[in-house]
Amino acid sequence: MVVVVVDADHEAEIDRLHVDLLSNVFLLITSFTDLAQASSVCKGWREGARRSLARRERLSLGGWNMDDESTARIVGYAHNLKDLDISRSCWGCQITDEGLHKISLAKCIRNLTSISLWGMTGITDDGVIQLVSRASSLEHLNIGGTFITDESLFAIANCCPRLKAIVLWSCRHVTESGLIALVNNCNKLESINVWGMRIPAECFSGILAIRPALRIKPQGNYVGNVSA
Structure with a gap:
């Protein structure tokens, strides 16, 4: 030593x-x-x-055993933040709805263009709705591997008009209704990752009829492995 x-x-x-x-x-x-x-x-x-x-414009909390209070405090300091990654893949991050509620009150929330909540099993629709309701500049959102439902997608559709890409990897409680709401309301939407979702293939045909240029990943195989 x-x-x-x-x-x-x-x-x-x-x-x-x-x-x-x-x-x-x-x-x-x-x-x-x-x-x-x-x-x-x-x-x-x-x-x-x-x-x-x-x-700072980008913040990733990997390598730290973060909880609701410490995460909200750090995000609160980052007044110019645009890209926030607090996903489960960042070792030790244990965030719940309470943390998302506190983050939604941060000064930077309306400037955030990218948020990753990937794999955060401790959050529900309640926290996600509170967060996205104030994130009006959001363009990229990763909520894959969570237990959200259509209620979160309805909120995203209503509050995030600039959304370009969303990852719904293995969000198995989301239905066709939530996806349709996104496509109908988010006019700038370019890409959706639907790997592992329980959505019938005919639903995607209907979505593409509404938005032909939309990229649905993985292409041509809605239950297969998503490519990097």
């Missing part, structure tokens, strides 16, 4: 770095893990990390 001892003089030198300079440097850090470690060095670095969060 390597133990680093920082003497008082060295620590004082670190504290003299201007917080705006630190913020600019920390903005270059792409790993949230590294940013969190930097913020623990001293008070000045913590403030620099907080300010860099406020300027």
Whole structure:
């Protein structure tokens, strides 16, 4: 084990770095893990990390054991955020409807263009509806691997007019009614991932009749493996 001892003089030198300079440097850090470690060095670095969060446009919480409170707090700092990934594939993320409710109150919510909630089995229609009702700029949404129903899709159809792509991977409680609502209301919709859904093939023929240019993935095989 390597133990680093920082003497008082060295620590004082670190504290003299201007917080705006630190913020600019920390903005270059792409790993949230590294940013969190930097913020623990001293008070000045913590403030620099907080300010860099406020300027970030993309945030992925991979590698951290996040809960509702900590996730909402971090998103609350990220005033300019446009891309938020809190999916289950990010190890340890345990978010529920309560967390989505709190995130929906963040300053950045109306600027978000991309949200991934993939595999988050702790959320329901209640949390998703609250979130998307305020995410009016949303263009890309991944809610695959969740237990949402048509109620979430109805809310998305009504609140997200700019939606271009949605992943509904294995959302087996969604029916034809939800998909039709999306296609009819989201005029900019370009792509839907329907892998593993319990939707009859004739439904997709009807959807394509409404929106011929829509890309339905996986193409030509609505129960097969989706390609990357």
